[in-house]
Amino acid sequence: MNTIDAVKKIWKVCFDDTEEYVDMFFKEVFDPSHLMLSEHDGKPVSSLLLQPFAMNFHGVELPANYICGAATLPHFRMHGIMSGLMRQALRRSYDQGALLCCLIPAEDYLYAYYRNFGFCPAFYSQLSCFTDAHPFRHDNDYTLVADLDTDEAYEFFNAVMHSRPCTIQHTRQQYRQVLMDNSVSGGAVVAVSSLGGIRAMAFAVPRNGQVVVTDVLACDTDAENAVLNQIMLLFSGMPMRVMAYYGDKPLQLKPRGMARITNVLLCLNAIANSHPRLCATIRLTDPVIEENNRVFRVRDGRVSEFSHLEFMGKPDFDITPEVLAAIVFGNHVTANILDFPSVRPFMSLMLD
Template identity: 25%
Template sequence: MEIRFARECEKDNIMEIWDYCFNDGPKFTDYYFNNKYKNYNTIVVEEEAEIVSSLQLNQYRIQLNNQIYNTSYVVGVSTLPEARGRGYMKYMMEFMLNELYKKNQLISILMPIDYRLYRKYGYEHCYDQIEYEIDIEDLSGFKSTGSLKRAKLNHIKDMLEIENAYLDNLNGRVIRDEDYYENLFKDVESEEGNIYIHVNGSSDGYIIYFINGESIFVRELYYKNLNALKGMLRFLYNHNTQCKKVNIMSPVDDKIRFILSNPRNVSMKLKPFMMGRIINFKKYLESLNIASNKKSSLVISVKDDYIKENNKIFKINLENNKLSLESGNFEYDVEFNINTISQLAFSYINGREAYLLNELEENKRVIEFLDLIFTKKENYINEYV
């Protein structure tokens, strides 16, 4: 058995594994392997001259706690059936985590099919979304002064402006650019979806949706103002002769629930969406700007079974709005595993919740220090591969 990065000539082999393990359909698979796949970001297991397992590391930039980080989004973790049960996923994950550390990446994300598979490797739940399930007739009362038109590539700059305005106060989001949106158009087309833009003098909202039988799945509904939101909800209602239900995925702080005529008829579910992991604890903390010029320190023991450089006792010093870390044989104030550290670092939980989840007796001084450097925020991300 050999674990390594894929060679350029092995694309077809990896596509065959993807096809076998995922039910994406040929149009999406062709889109993905022509536009997203990179052999140098793909890890494989070779057994007897055959590729039997793979995962891919799609590259994004994420804005986390007012800093921008290059990050690897782990996708396509898959193994052919004849090679399952041999521990290849564990070997690939361990190889991957240490390669990301060597590449100087500080964080990583993944969308799990099962949280239990990835918690053991230090990934932890860090992102939620709200899923609305709405009877389409409950959208009949919305009106707006604008109109909807099918979006084209020349609308990309407008879509970027809408997205930036809509997500301005949210943490952990992907930094998108024009290339991202060009790929997004191809992605949506490959899944037979639709993109429309709301115009009221200027473009002030857009919607990405898919018609699945009698349901409409809304993947993104971004807007600058409530008039644009109401116009797009009315647009969805215009499908009432085709569809009965509308499912909308949105950030936890979205405003849809405030304008529904009868929210008691609407199902609103908090849906776990994405896991995150700290790859380099020391460098991540030292990259932060802390909104306090207080001089203080904390000693924390970090348990990480897969990246030995994190598996240490660290003294964290805060001075002049910056953190510095040194490792050593210190007497520590608190011990957390890398899962809890990741939730803190992604601002998904606060210090008190970290103590509660680890069933520790609260230490006010430690919790106050943790809350200085890890401020709980609303996280949002909406990338699928």
């Protein structure tokens, strides 16, 4: 059995995915260069994928890695094998120059597990629920877009994604993979146009008797209602659950994923450049990435760093990577209390 077949076997044992989805993933998404593997007696028993993405972060676009498919065969669990892989993934992310690692826990209890490696709940979606009779009223006329695997469709998608601060971005290829994921999951991607251009796009999949909209991108509320109305017509008789980007005043947030800052200097440099009035001294203790064990002084748009031994003053924050992520990716309340430019991040459409 070759390595790819062995990893596919781990995937099938550990995840409840259809054969069609697994075949699509390993044909269209899987890249051997992203694979991290642990073996026992020469046979793979645990694996994960460390996939490269990007995040628009305080005015710059920085590398960000996404951990997916983290799994260990049942007989080899509780021996620290995945813990070792997670630490290796964080180390590799730092070496690759990634700002952070992010992931989506497969089960709620795993949030506590990933905290052990400095991950913090950071990504949320705004949850809205509608009955199958909800009227999505709109004033303007729209036309359905027939083909969404086009440069025009991607340009609309990419523009809306980049308008969202601190959001995980998708390349053209990753966008195409999202389309394929929706297709094999029995879902649909719907877009509407008006005045010669795409105005809204929504991604929907049927789950447990309801249609789940995993993201909706729109120029305005009218276009959003128009595309959601099309989803409601397509999945007639099913209630709708919308997991969307939150606005300035989110009503109901649902946890979406976790973040772990892997390169603290890169993170603070970006923040300092965009917020030159920020003044803070941060002492960080990182048990996984030795290079982060520094004292960072942010002042006048620049970051100075010192070893723990050479810094003699008292820091404003004496924290771990988990707490740093909670501050950097906090909400407006965090920002106001700590006088720090916290920004809530967002990610969607991660093939989860």
